Structure formats: C-alpha cells, structure tokens
Amino acid sequence: MSTQTELLTAPKWRATRRPARDRKRWTPGEIVVMVVLAALVIIVASPVVYALLNSFRSYAEITVDPMGLPTQFTLDNYIQLFQQTDYGEALVNTLIITVVTVVLLVAIVPMAAYGIERVGGRTSRLVYILFIAGLMIPFQVRMIPLVKGFDDVGLYSTLTSVILVHLGGAASFGILLYCSFIKGIPIEVEEAASIDGAGRLRTFWSIVFPMLLPVTSAFVIIQALGLWNDFFIPLVFLDSSSAGTINVAINRMVGLLTSQWQLIYTGAILAIIPSVAIFAAFQRYFIKGMSIGAVKG
Structure with missing residues (x-):
C-alpha cells in the first residue's frame, strides 16, 4: 500500500519541481539587448533627472x-x-494652440481623406499627390512667404498664424495616414447606410468615423506632443511683443551675459510633465492605432 502511495505521489512531486528546474535562462543575445537598453535609458533620463534636481x-x-x-x-x-x-x-x-489645432485637424483631415478615397477620379488623385508633395517641401522654404503673407493681412504675431501654419503642416501627414486606413474599410457598409437614406456627411460621422478611432487616437497623440513641444514655428511667427509658447519663454530666459538657470530648469520640467502624462495615459491606444494603420496600409 505504501509503495502504491509513493508511485502516485512521485509524478506530482516531479510536476511541481519541473517549472523551477526548467526555468528559462537569458541567452547572451538577450543580455546584450538588456544592457544596451539600460544604457539608452540612462542616457535619455540623465538630462531630465539633472534638470529636476536643479529646479530645486x-x-x-x-x-x-x-x-x-x-x-x-x-x-x-x-x-x-x-x-x-x-x-x-x-x-x-x-x-490654446495645441487644443485648437488638434480639434480642427480631427474635424477636417478625416473628412478630406474620406472624400479623396471615396470620390475617386483624376481630381482626387491630383489632390492626394499635392498633399503628399507637401511632406517633401521643407518648412524653411515656405517660412519667409508665410511670414510676409500673414504680415500683409494683419495676422503676424498672433496665435491664429501659428495655428494655421500647424494645420497646413500636419494636414499632409494626416491625409497619408487616414487614406491608407480608409482603403481597408468595406464600402458595403456605406452602401447599406445610403440605402437607409443617410447622406454622405451622416454616413461619414455615424458609420465611417467610429471605425477610424484607432488611427485617430494615434494621430491625435502624435500631433499633440509635436504641438506642445514645438519651438521653431512659434519663435518665427510670434515676435517679442507676445509671451510666445513655453519653449519660447524658456529660450528668452537665456541671456547674452547671464541666464536664469534655476528658472530655465524649472520651466523645462513643467513643460515635460504634460507630454509624459499624455503619452503614458494613451500609450496603448497609440501603439494599437499605429499597428492597425500599418496593417491597413
């Protein structure tokens, strides 16, 4: 009887011991990857930690x-x-610049991409090519004409000029992103809504736009972070009579002879906090949207 008991309990004992014995060990390649990753984290985090300490x-x-x-x-x-x-x-x-620009981009760019993809024809193809060409033209080439044009109409050194420039710059990327995603949406869904009496506008906002939420979340995060951290465009289109944006304000604390380093570090830390919070809160939506967009494209 005791022998049978030992035979019955022995496999269970081995089963409980096997996971500890067969525990996966790191390969040399994985160790190298982790060491490189740790070094990169230290390199990236060091300036932030340094600024945080000096802010006190x-x-x-x-x-x-x-x-x-x-x-x-x-x-x-x-x-x-x-x-x-x-x-x-x-x-x-x-x-103001970040929120207004993002809202306008979400309200305009998806509809424009939907029109390009669903209307079709040579005209739509030409419009699409023009938007893509906008990605290839450096901002420095357009900078002087834009400054001159805004100055002529009285919009120079206003938040409106900065918002309009950002809209023009982000629209091309948005069209590229949304068009590649809309191609994967079955047109039969829209035809069913049309049979039920829905117009183009209602079909888009009620049927198509909810399907675009993954790519919209990725687009919003990319643009919001870029707008919040932008320095060059506000520097060019907002003169010294305006307080500018946070990065422009920090830059103005750097003087020719003396600089308010304690305030510069403090302002930099406050500028970083919203960016980190936004990305940390919506990281999974960002990764999901980008991966779905890649599959759709």
Whole structure:
C-alpha cells in the first residue's frame, strides 16, 4: 500500500519541481539587448533627472557647483517662475494652440481623406499627390512667404498664424495616414447606410468615423506632443511683443551675459510633465492605432 502511495505521489512531486528546474535562462543575445537598453535609458533620463534636481536649487548653488545636489528641497523656483516671467501666459498660449489645432485637424483631415478615397477620379488623385508633395517641401522654404503673407493681412504675431501654419503642416501627414486606413474599410457598409437614406456627411460621422478611432487616437497623440513641444514655428511667427509658447519663454530666459538657470530648469520640467502624462495615459491606444494603420496600409 505504501509503495502504491509513493508511485502516485512521485509524478506530482516531479510536476511541481519541473517549472523551477526548467526555468528559462537569458541567452547572451538577450543580455546584450538588456544592457544596451539600460544604457539608452540612462542616457535619455540623465538630462531630465539633472534638470529636476536643479529646479530645486538656487542660482548661486547652480553657478558654484553645477553638478551638485540640492541642499534643501523648496518650491521657490516654481513660484518665481510664474511671478517674475511670462511663463504663465506662455503656458496658456501653448494650451490654446495645441487644443485648437488638434480639434480642427480631427474635424477636417478625416473628412478630406474620406472624400479623396471615396470620390475617386483624376481630381482626387491630383489632390492626394499635392498633399503628399507637401511632406517633401521643407518648412524653411515656405517660412519667409508665410511670414510676409500673414504680415500683409494683419495676422503676424498672433496665435491664429501659428495655428494655421500647424494645420497646413500636419494636414499632409494626416491625409497619408487616414487614406491608407480608409482603403481597408468595406464600402458595403456605406452602401447599406445610403440605402437607409443617410447622406454622405451622416454616413461619414455615424458609420465611417467610429471605425477610424484607432488611427485617430494615434494621430491625435502624435500631433499633440509635436504641438506642445514645438519651438521653431512659434519663435518665427510670434515676435517679442507676445509671451510666445513655453519653449519660447524658456529660450528668452537665456541671456547674452547671464541666464536664469534655476528658472530655465524649472520651466523645462513643467513643460515635460504634460507630454509624459499624455503619452503614458494613451500609450496603448497609440501603439494599437499605429499597428492597425500599418496593417491597413
């Protein structure tokens, strides 16, 4: 009887011990990949950590020992940033530019791509080629004519000019992204809605646009991060009479002889926080949208 019991229990004992014995070990290739990944993380994170630590230090501490650690953690720099500079107004300007531009892009670009793909014909193909050609023309080539044109109509140094420039620059990429995705949507779904009496506009917003949500989420995240972190376009189209955007405001703190380093680091940290929060919150939607868009294309 005892022998039978041992025979019955032995396989179970081996089954419980096998996962520990057969545990997967890292291969040399995986170890190399992890080491390289860790090095890249350190390289990317080091400037952010350095700026974060210096945002709690005074100007004197930074100039005497730039690589030192804070002697005490205080929020004085964050308070002075809004009291002594135009960072608060620049933050509002950046928020307005980002939100308005993204809303207009989502309202216009998907409909334009839908019209190009569903109308068809030579005219639609020509319009598509013109949008794609816009991706190949550097902004520096268009910069001077745009500045001159906005100045002639009285829009230079206004948020409207920055929004319009961003709309023109992002539309080409949006058309390319949405057209490749719309090709994979069955036209039979739209024909069924047409039989039920729905017009083109209603068919798009009620039937087609909900199917575009994955690629729309990826498009919104890409554009929102780009708009929030943009420096060159606001610098060109907003003169010194305006507070500019957050990156322009930080740049203006750098002087020829002296620079407010404690406020520069503080402003940089505050500028990074929304970008990191947006990407962390919508990371899975971003990856899903880009992967679906690649399959559809």
